[in-house]
Amino acid sequence: MTELTTHPFQPAGDDADDAFHEECGVFGVWNAPDAAALTALGLHALQHRGQEASGIVSLGEKGFRSHKGLGLVGDIFGDARVMAMLPGRAAVGHNRYATAGETALRNVQPLYADFAFGGFAVAHNGNLTNALALRHSLVRRGCLFQSSTDSEVFVHLIAISLYATVLDRLIDALKQVDGAYSLVALHDGALIGVRDPLGVRPLVLGRLGGEGKSWVLASETCALDIVGAEFVRDVEPGEIVIIDHDGVRSVKPFAHTSSRFCIFEYVYFARPDSVVEGTPVYETRKRIGLELARESGVDADVVVPVPDSGVPSAMGYATEAGIPFELGIIRNHYVGRTFIEPTDTIRHLGVKLKHSANRAMLQGKRVILVDDSIVRGTTSKKIVEMVRQAGAKEVHMRISSPPTTHSCFYGIDTPERDKLLAAKHDVAEMARIIGADSLAFISLDGLYRALGRKGRDAKDPGYCDACFTGDYAIPLTDLEGHAERRPALLALNGV
Ligand code: SF4
Numbered sequence: 087m088t089e090l091t092t093h094p095f096q097p098a099g100d101d102a103d104d105a106f107h108e109e110c111g112v113f114g115v116w117n118a119p120d121a122a123a124l125t126a127l128g129l130h131a132l133q134h135r136g137q138e139a140s141g142i143v144s145l146g147e148k149g150f151r152s153h154k155g156l157g158l159v160g161d162i163f164g165d166a167r168v169m170a171m172l173p174g175r176a177a178v179g180h181n182r183y184a185t186a187g188e189t190a191l192r193n194v195q196p197l198y199a200d201f202a203f204g205g206f207a208v209a210h211n212g213n214l215t216n217a218l219a220l221r222h223s224l225v226r227r228g229c230l231f232q233s234s235t236d237s238e239v240f241v242h243l244i245a246i247s248l249y250a251t252v253l254d255r256l257i258d259a260l261k262q263v264d265g266a267y268s269l270v271a272l273h274d275g276a277l278i279g280v281r282d283p284l285g286v287r288p289l290v291l292g293r294l295g296g297e298g299k300s301w302v303l304a305s306e307t308c309a310l311d312i313v314g315a316e317f318v319r320d321v322e323p324g325e326i327v328i329i330d331h332d333g334v335r336s337v338k339p340f341a342h343t344s345s346r347f348c349i350f351e352y353v354y355f356a357r358p359d360s361v362v363e364g365t366p367v368y369e370t371r372k373r374i375g376l377e378l379a380r381e382s383g384v385d386a387d388v389v390v391p392v393p394d395s396g397v398p399s400a401m402g403y404a405t406e407a408g409i410p411f412e413l414g415i416i417r418n419h420y421v422g423r424t425f426i427e428p429t430d431t432i433r434h435l436g437v438k439l440k441h442s443a444n445r446a447m448l449q450g451k452r453v454i455l456v457d458d459s460i461v462r463g464t465t466s467k468k469i470v471e472m473v474r475q476a477g478a479k480e481v482h483m484r485i486s487s488p489p490t491t492h493s494c495f496y497g498i499d500t501p502e503r504d505k506l507l508a509a510k511h512d513v514a515e516m517a518r519i520i521g522a523d524s525l526a527f528i529s530l531d532g533l534y535r536a537l538g539r540k541g542r543d544a545k546d547p548g549y550c551d552a553c554f555t556g557d558y559a560i561p562l563t564d565l566e567g568h569a570e571r572r573p574a575l576l577a578l579n580g581v
Contacts (some may be wrong), residue, residue, distance in 0.1 A: 087489050103520070108140065109497045110211040110305075110497070111133075111181040111304075112178070112270045113302070113304045113305070114179070114302065115128075115177050116300065116301045117175050117301065118175055119267075121175050121177035122142050122173070124313045125178065126163035126295075127168065127309075128302070129180070129181050129423075130159045130178045132306060135181075137183060138157070139155065139191075140159045140162050140163065142179040143177065143179075144176065145274070146175070146536050147174070151171060151173065151339070153168055153171060153172055155191075164182065165277050176277055178207050180195035180211075190233075190234075192232060198240045200277075203273070205274065206271065207271065208271040209271075210270065211269075211287045211497060212282065213265055214263040214268035214562055214563060215265040215266075217239050217564065218564040220262065221236075221238075221285045223241065233364075240263070240276040243262055244256060244258075245257065252275070253326070261340075265496065267380065268282070268287040268288060268289040270287075274318075276329060276330040277303065278299065278327065280326045281321050284324075285345040286347060286360055286410060286560070287326070288306060288320070288322065288351060289303060289304070289350075290319070291303055291320070292304065292307075292310035293315060294568060307359075307361045308360045313422075322336075322338070324338055324340040324342070326339065329430075344546050344548065346548070346559045347363055348497075348498070349550060349551045350494075350553065351367075352371070352536075353487045354395050354487070356460040358395075364425045367442035372398045372405075373536040374528060375401060375404075375486060376403065377528055377533070377536045378399065378403055378456070378526070379402070381532050384526075386452040386480070386482060387451040389410070389454045389456060390412055390413070390414035390448070392415060392455060393441070400456035412447040414448045414476075415455075416442045443473055443475070448476040449476060450477055452482070453480065455470070455484065460508065460516065461506060462501060463507035463519055463520055466522075467519065468521040469520050469550050472523045482525075483529065484526055488528060488530045489508030489513070489527050491506060492552055492556045496560065501551065513525055513526070513527065530551065530555065534549075535545075537549070567579045
């Protein structure tokens, strides 16, 4: 889910926060008491995928009910009076990440519409790469858009479809969109889950209660755990799962193609206690650290993670290198995003609000810092500086992803390419800029080895890794469609 703005070609977001952000998490429940409350719990477990807005649409005896708000799930749905307004045994919900100023309530999902066939609610994780072209065409045909999100094109494509059934209309709509999408949708007769043909974004199916008649769809397994649902399986790339009173059935309307699951989910986005595509994220991150240590070992006294996402990789690194693992940086979990800080002086202090040096673990030591990625480099620079000020003798930075040289167009908030440090500088220059004694990234092959492959197979990578390679597997139609801006846009985005 990404917003279509007057400058739609940019990857979503251009804030000063120096990290990648997941754009959304989705959750759905079918045939369970207190479906909305379960959905609120599921969204809480998926809070890391979007912190700026949430919504739930429930389906009860009196029809659909909706509640949406800006802020964290607990703030929006923590009030019993709100939950009482969302009765029913089925619900869908959505967490949203968006850039400041564009977080309007009208863009908060799930989107809901009344069609001739009844009510329909849909929540989307991902980003459509031809949404602008579709939107222009739909507007010319008289469609009135209520929001500025790309996800709304699903609603209009379903509305104007000439097919009779909801499922056929949905398939008709899906065949017209390009991009990354995991959807949960709800109508009078069914809960529906969909993954795009390449399966870029995750979606899992779970079962509640054991009797086999209550079902859950969620972006990650950690959201199944919180509601006590048993993991059944991943929804497959290109699969539509229809859950109704007859159980679960599956439709695969797309020609088979190799999948391209987002490899960055393993590095950073997914919660470490989730199992993604059959692979535990925590274990994978430790193996990434192990590969990183094999590739770029250096003499040092301690291995220190940049918390939180650097922790499992640093553990893997320390084990492989035989160097003590220490929590030399402590994270304050009660601080919001740095970019809300109003003045330059305060903004400069931002990293210290989030991270503090544990001086006793750093003083006089040669330190290996392990982090998940370098985006703009501003945070890395501040952290290296902080560790030196705490008395470290040497600071060696190790990164558990390859250099991020390209923007993501498939649902992750990244800066434009010219703001990515690795797009403009080689590793030696980057080390100098962030002030580290040495800097190394895991290689692309090393990352694939951590996932159980021999290395990256260029003909069939099996994962999306476009932000490291520029190999965009899904057409960037909106980018391509504007000839007058094409040279600058292609240069900007490295395609
Ligand atoms: Fe994930 Fe990067 Fe591909 Fe985006 S470009 S989907 S972040 S691997």
